[in-house]
Amino acid sequence: MARFVMEFERPLVELEEKLAELKALDVASLPDLAAEIEDLEREVERLRDTLYAALSPWERVQVSRHPERPKTDDYLSALFTDVVELKGDRAYGDDEAIMAALATLDGRRVVVIGHRKGRTTKENVRRNFGSPHPEGFRKARRAMLLAAKFGLPVVTLLDTAGAYPGLEDEERGQAWAIAECLATLSDLPVPVVVVGIGEGGSGGALAIGFGDRLIMLENAYYSVISPEMCAMILYKDTARAAESASALALTADDLVRLGIADEIVPEPPGGAHRDPAPVIAAVGSRISAALDVLSGTDSARLQHERYERLRAIGVFDESAG
Amino acid sequence: MARFVMEFERPLVELEEKLAELKALDVASLPDLAAEIEDLEREVERLRDTLYAALSPWERVQVSRHPERPKTDDYLSALFTDVVELKGDRAYGDDEAIMAALATLDGRRVVVIGHRKGRTTKENVRRNFGSPHPEGFRKARRAMLLAAKFGLPVVTLLDTAGAYPGLEDEERGQAWAIAECLATLSDLPVPVVVVGIGEGGSGGALAIGFGDRLIMLENAYYSVISPEMCAMILYKDTARAAESASALALTADDLVRLGIADEIVPEPPGGAHRDPAPVIAAVGSRISAALDVLSGTDSARLQHERYERLRAIGVFDESAG
Amino acid sequence: MPINDWFKQRERRRYTVTSGVSGSLPDGVWRTCPGCRKTLYQGDVARSHSVCPHCDHHFELIASDRIALLVDEGSFAEIDAGLTSADPLRFSAAKPYAQSVRAARESTGLSDAAVTGRATIDGVPVAIGALDFRFVGASMGSVVGEKVTRLFELALEERRAAVIVVASGGARMQEGMLSLMQMAKTAAAAERLARAGLPYVSILVNPTYGGVTASFAVLADVIFAEPGALVGFAGPRLVEQTIRRSLPKGFQSAESLVEHGMIDGVVQRGELRGRVATVLGYLMADAAGTPAVAGDV
């Protein structure tokens, strides 16, 4: 499989390709080649540093969507054991765009809920590219209630472009399914740890996307609206998504600054797909650390603190009415 | 509209028609006519008495299905005021075969849930002839939970041939929808009074068909299976439904004898459709009387007694295992 | 985010939102009904709750009229009127957010899109709110989220019923994630009220979309909508682009929401007050006691 190249990486990739070409030539027959290769290598190095040193918000969005980026399935197989999937909403269908499971992390039994993008086209079609239908949210809610009933902490993994805006989805109550998730999650009597591993697209992410801790990967985003749709509204031009991405304050850094996210898991230069294993491992230990702290808290206090945490979000001025 | 004639009434109706013909003749021109009319009137009287005096189970089933029999809508408009319908299951659809409403009976606020047959063909098509889909049961369950939340007693009216055995109904979880109603109803912290007003067809009736009191109309039936289907299984012949009806112990009398129903509301000879008003009024006062008693009971006790009531149903022998 | 879809729709299809809102027009004005194209005298429109006497078209109403339509005369006392947007992201892409808010405040006289307060309906104490579509499409940012949350908290504290008339284009994107989180915040407050066994009735009016639909708007015990109101999560244009075919007639209309099991009924504007009062009579009868069960409705 050819490496997937993100738009902003193109200059670097072109240079890297040129370098590879030179290296393929016969050094012995070309006296200046060695020096030229050395120069180019330095230049590639320099460009790589500047390119990846401080990604722009829009570049991070692209990284978060990289097809080789580690996905819910990767975290599940690397970090969790004894996984038993919970399927279906007991009313209409089983939505493969959201997975729910009983699973064990470092010896701790939890319920995992995550958006599930596919790795292959076939998988992605079955999973609707990770965009849930109402029954996906209803399955998630069933899993939350099961966790509550049996005192299991909930771990959620966010990676969706958003809830699917289809005709039948509207008819089957997409808004209702999301709202009920929000209400249930807000008052769940067990610890809830959320990890933004990739895309955090609006209401479809939020439905399983808040709790007692929010851990963001460095290049994951979480946004009220996609940069493209925002650009469409602001400029009638999706090509201006980069500007929108900056305006929306959707990066992990922004979320910490706004008091919404708690911590950031660093990624290797260029993104988690460059070297997934340490990123996945770090996520595992951050989740465990968060659960270690939260497990000591009784449920009434958890519910109270989660409410206060939400209650504090919002910035406004207040004068005597 | 021509009067609907039930099979077993045919001999009587024929005699009544003959009598009407004679009465239309000119008495003056036919000297023996007056005597003949008198004879026939006596015979009609005698036949009416014997026909309606003790209806067989199968005859009662026919009466319970009489198209002019008072239906949920009739009880609703005659007995209840301030009716606000609750519609939809908040997930898939609003099933018109089951109605749920906030309503007031004799100044007492309740939640009413009832199977709803139509009066016209058009209504019946929309209401699927009173055979609920899964979303009907899910709406009923939503209404039950609303009643529980706000401490309102529940009154249910049974009149269905059964849950609809359609393809999509199976796919949308007909069994699941019914089972969840049963579980919810069994533990509802408010009084539940059930009235069998017409047909009580199997699981589709039971889903809203048990509680703290079961009041049966004299000709209503409540059965584990329809007499026709039972005859099909036993004799491979639906025409032998009369025998099945007798075997199934499905009449109001049978239910009282089996300890399942509490009381019977008498109907006029020939059935409630002959004179609906007093029957409907009697049902209203029986419901009120039942609620008067039950309203004094706290919810834990209600739940306990309802469980014990169910617990006592069943006949078996027990020897040391 | 559907606000834009919404405006697009309006241009393309002569949708039934009118830019001139009845409440802000003088009586002596003539206007054209977008439903039947008849010319109406504003005085008549105002007298009939801004419903067209010919075709039943429900004109947009401003928040204060929405509340006046429901509550006992003179019973409304506003709360949290001093909350205003702080432009936390310094959002200046295309059109500066601060400027949009300032313009909205000037043209509407409101501090933001939500008006909330105490009132009674047929004597029943309520915490009531209404959203005003003129104010940045009644989108939910920090102020709307905070006011709605405080409204639920007021209901909980003073054992009032919550009643909200909802119209909205969705989350207010100019406040980014702070807006999105208001969905969770308002849902959490609604859930607390529900657990306490207190009633909440919502009335969805034209248009209600996006993150507002998908949070507090639909978490009510009983949900009504006005005739013809369009309600959904994704805006119709986005849905059309997604499915690449035209939408069925009546898609996302209040009437179709009843069919799809999402709301309890479509109620004529003139009958709303009576209907809500009746419902509250049922659900607030035991307001003084604690509920037997924290139902999950």
Place this chain on the structure above:
Amino acid sequence: MPINDWFKQRERRRYTVTSGVSGSLPDGVWRTCPGCRKTLYQGDVARSHSVCPHCDHHFELIASDRIALLVDEGSFAEIDAGLTSADPLRFSAAKPYAQSVRAARESTGLSDAAVTGRATIDGVPVAIGALDFRFVGASMGSVVGEKVTRLFELALEERRAAVIVVASGGARMQEGMLSLMQMAKTAAAAERLARAGLPYVSILVNPTYGGVTASFAVLADVIFAEPGALVGFAGPRLVEQTIRRSLPKGFQSAESLVEHGMIDGVVQRGELRGRVATVLGYLMADAAGTPAVAGDV
């Protein structure tokens, strides 16, 4: 009532229920697999949990084998073995019920269709039951209803997990309304267990229909089914008559139930025990404490 449909189906379509049940056949017998028509040696069939090694067809199992398949060896102790049917309606239409029951008792050696008792699964204390289709189509009358109810009550009292392997033609019509009411009775007992925060896992096997599906069978926290098991409310023949067209392939199969969101998964018979043990490990971890919330799952 679907039992009959069921038999009809079997004749007409060579359905996958075999009249000879593996558990009752001697090892030295050869039999034909209804799945692939291959001839199998009963000894091999028995050794592979009665699953065809060629086509994965799951043969019917008797109740005691169902239980043995799941529990720790030697841990099962039966309860309520002395309950027998009393023919309360003196049902004698067509074929006397008492006679059917007597014949079933003789041919199966069971007292009725349900076998229940205490056991452990991977050391976890369970209240376990299984239904035996040979006994009047594993239909639920007073005895099955009572035994299932007592099983849930035992689980509640001794803080055990409930595990039931379900197969059934539905309610036992020969006991009339007493049978129908067992649906409510077993559902009530399952609900009590749920409110106490104790787990219940059901395993649906071929065939599960009617009033049993529509009561305790599907009220479990986690529901599994065996491959190819047919599960529904109305029997396939009745559905076909109702819709007046032929049924889609796989209708009411365990695999389609997963797609339609009704069960958590299809599990190979050989893996059932491990899967159930794993689930109980999660749901019984806190068996000693009281649950934080009486969830409504």
